[in-house]
Amino acid sequence: MKSPRRRSRNPTMHARLQAFGVHHARALLFSLGKLTQAPFSTLLTLMVIAVAITLPALLYLMLANLQQAAPAWERETRLSAFVADAVTDTELPDLAARLARREDVAATESIPRAQALEEFRAHSGLGDALDLLEENPLPAVILVEPAPDARDPEALRALANALEAHPSISQVQLDMEWVQRLGALLQTLDRLVDLLALLLGLGVVLVVGNTVRLDIHNRRREIEVAKLVGATDAFIRRPFLYGGIWMGLGGGLLALLTLAVLHGSLSGPVQTLARAYGGGFVLRGLQPAEALALLGTAAALGLAGAWVSVFFHIREIEPR
Template identity: 55%
Template sequence: MSRAPARKARPARGNAPPIHTRFQAWGVNHAQALVFSLGRLYRNPFGAALTLAVIAIALALPSGLWLALKNLQAASGDWDHGAQLSVFVADSVTDSALAQLAGRIQALEAVERAQPLTREDALAEFRALSGFGEALDLLDHNPLPALVLVTPVPAHQGPAEVQALARQLEALEGVTQAQVDMQWVQRLQALLEMTRRGVVLVAILLGLGVLLVVGNTIRLDILNRRREIEVAKLVGATNGFIRRPFLYGGLWLGLFGGLLALFIVGLALVLLNGPVQQLAALYGSDFRLQGPGFSGALGLLGTAVALGLGGSWIAVGRHLREIEPQ
């Protein structure tokens, strides 16, 4: 009698826990790892304080340099917008024609302001600023030409744009020369660009320093818990489960280091704001130091957390693979 082929046993359905239970267990596990990593920092206050101080100083230095550059630009009336052209006119141009010429220049799209300066105005200004008033009285005629002081709009403050505007102005009737100190403009922009790149370079180097500090801190923590990790792997713990508290430890280091860096920057602003306001008042200005603002503070905290997670991820990924139960 023929026998029917035996059917292969199938696993019973419904043994796997529902998805909401698994998601709940995943959330509880992450919360436990988050609190556990915070507790390790609390139980080692001295070592954690030293690490946080190094991270905070490394983050506060480029942030302070960036704020210093930002405040210097604001105090100087935005140095990028400092170009001005002196448009000299022929001696035959009358005062009324000079005013009409200034009006035509003012109508140009690249011009923000055109201020006419007659020969008498130029002589009076030179007399007031030079201190050679008595010598000027000996002259039988006014040697200074009339001119129009032209300020380009912010979008045309670059060296190439200012030079193009100078050529356009020289083509106008009655204009003999349009002069601008392009070398000064180029030096100014080169100085600002060099400062910006210096701040970026310092920020990159100190960011790498934060990665090394966090990575070394997590590495020492892994080595101190080597036996505990071996036992956990023996009972079936995955690398992801073991990695989780160390990653959260790097997150806490980055977050607290960023908060401490913000405190250092804020304290520096408070200490410097008073003397800066007194100095500005001597020049008739109400300038005061500007802080990082909400977006700047959020960016600093985000960068700090990213560096903390990055340093811990590198350390855990390298050293956790080397630990296997014997």
């Protein structure tokens, strides 16, 4: 007696699921059709959403490109270790080799006192004055290139202290100011991206919510009739929610198109500028995963704006 009951329930459950899917598909297509019926106002809404999404995305790409270029700039960071006078020119290469074996050192270059004097003479323009000196006043120098994982300000400071503690090193010179400025700039931009994305994301929610609110107001009679014949609030709000998703997706696609146009117009000049300075920097655009995340975020913001609007307005409409 049990098996016939199971057979009689399964078609009912299947029919319910099928009807549920059909209703959602109809609401999805109906909401898209509603947007296309007013193309000008829809386009204006999508453009506002696209601008709100493009601005934080542009700042994010600026930060990503700076972070991409930062390692190349950090490779230019070198410490100048001034060797004590007791170290001779023959001992200098051995000292440089010992320092190069440190884990936080990538490479070293030794400059003997005579070479240091010649370089100073060539760049200072004080050759005549130097000829008057009886002795070479300049010490030998070992240029130390930090290891890739020892180029942040804290690691560089620790390396400088360790080198200065060496008995054969009299002084270590490290220009930390630009490294600290770069770190502060990247940190500030990272915080600015988060704040701007939050504020403009709220703006997208408000824009979509207001658009849906006006649509609900214009279709008030239609909603009253639907409730009169027994339609639930969930059934009525479904097209509006899908409309919010469509607006979010449309604005996200326009933002991606804008970012692609900007990337295409700037990548050539940036590469030319990089080659002029002897670099091989390539302007970075959005990766596929980042583009999908942008579209997903835009759709979620559109859904959130539509949900807020229908939650407060549809339940207030009752048939007369």
